[in-house]
Amino acid sequence: MDKTSRIFLAGHRGLVGSAILRRLQADGFANVVVRSRAELDLTDAPNVDAFFKSERPSHVFMAAARVGGIVANNSFGADFLRVNLQIQTNVIDAAHRFGAQKLLFLGSSCIYPKFAAQPIREDSLLTGPLEPTNESYAIAKIAGIAMCQAYRKQFGFDAISLMPTNLYGPNDNFDLTSSHVLPALMRKMHEAKLAGAPSVAVWGSGTPRREFLHVDDMADACLFLMNGYSSGDIVNVGVGEDIPIADLAHLIAEIVGYKGELAFDASKPDGTPRKLLDVSRLTAAGWTARTPLRDGIAKTYRWYLDHVAAGDARGVAAQ
Numbered sequence: 001m002d003k004t005s006r007i008f009l010a011g012h013r014g015l016v017g018s019a020i021l022r023r024l025q026a027d028g029f030a031n032v033v034v035r036s037r038a039e040l041d042l043t044d045a046p047n048v049d050a051f052f053k054s055e056r057p058s059h060v061f062m063a064a065a066r067v068g069g070i071v072a073n074n075s076f077g078a079d080f081l082r083v084n085l086q087i088q089t090n091v092i093d094a095a096h097r098f099g100a101q102k103l104l105f106l107g108s109s110c111i112y113p114k115f116a117a118q119p120i121r122e123d124s125l126l127t128g129p130l131e132p133t134n135e136s137y138a139i140a141k142i143a144g145i146a147m148c149q150a151y152r153k154q155f156g157f158d159a160i161s162l163m164p165t166n167l168y169g170p171n172d173n174f175d176l177t178s179s180h181v182l183p184a185l186m187r188k189m190h191e192a193k194l195a196g197a198p199s200v201a202v203w204g205s206g207t208p209r210r211e212f213l214h215v216d217d218m219a220d221a222c223l224f225l226m227n228g229y230s231s232g233d234i235v236n237v238g239v240g241e242d243i244p245i246a247d248l249a250h251l252i253a254e255i256v257g258y259k260g261e262l263a264f265d266a267s268k269p270d271g272t273p274r275k276l277l278d279v280s281r282l283t284a285a286g287w288t289a290r291t292p293l294r295d296g297i298a299k300t301y302r303w304y305l306d307h308v309a310a311g312d313a314r315g316v317a318a319q
Contacts, residue, residue, distance in 0.1 A: 170307075
């Protein structure tokens with residue numbers, strides 16, 4: 001990309017998309033095209049075709065998706081499968097047919113088998129059963145990867161696929177029915193602190209381990225790979241280290257200033273026991289994450305206080 005490239009950023013209001021937009025703007029890219037869901041429904045193929053025919057972007061960041069945490073994934077599997085298949089199929093196909101030079105597709109670390117060897121290498125894809133609670137979302141993302149690879153092989157379309165680990169940061173979704181673990185814990189701790197609650201319930205045993213990447217680092221990796229990577233091989237994007245959920249919960253409580261008890265509810269599902277990405281492929285390409293977890297959580301909590309707790313807005317990771 002150069003500073004005048006016509007760039008379509010799909011999903012610019014979501015967690016990842018908004019971070020990519022901030023980075024593009026900060027770097028001086030002056031020709032970035034965005035559309036809200038009301039302006040362009042990406043599940044509607046004729047509308048997507050009309051958009052690409054009119055706008056003719058040269059580069060596409062595919063950050064639009066129906067996303068959510070373990071409760072949402074487990075409860076609305078049909079929606080997660082249908083909507084994500086529709087969005088990615090329409091955008092990838094239209095980008096190819098209307099002359100885009102390159103497309104970056106964002107997958108997810110949940111594409112890997114539930115009991116994949118740790119840390120998870122890219123070649124572990126499709127080597128075992130998925131985590132049942134997010135199987136529908138994972139299958140949709142796997143289909144998107146396969147579509148990018150097939151379009152590269154059959155048409156020579158330069159589509160690359162990135163597999164981010166768990167992301168967090170500004171514009172995250174803090175709704176307790178649909179959010180991921182880190183923002184959900186942050187909101188719970190904050191509200192418990194205000195209410196003087198003696199304890200906070202934490203789903204699961206606290207023993208599963210998770211890796212967390214600040215979304216601004218993710219945006220940096222996206223631009224790095226859009227500019228310097230061209231292969232059908234998927235690329236893991238993460239920090240290369242993980243933390244038990246119990247330790248994460250205590251760290252968030254410390255940063256938020258909540259002094260009460262953390263009550264772990266082992267009757268609730270834990271999900272995948274461990275999910276740590278092998279990031280050696282990305283490291284070898286010359287990129288590493290820069291934001292320490294404590295610093296990233298503190299930055300995110302300041303954003304939460306300014307934009308969510310203050311009632312100005314609610315971060316929603318969506319199309």
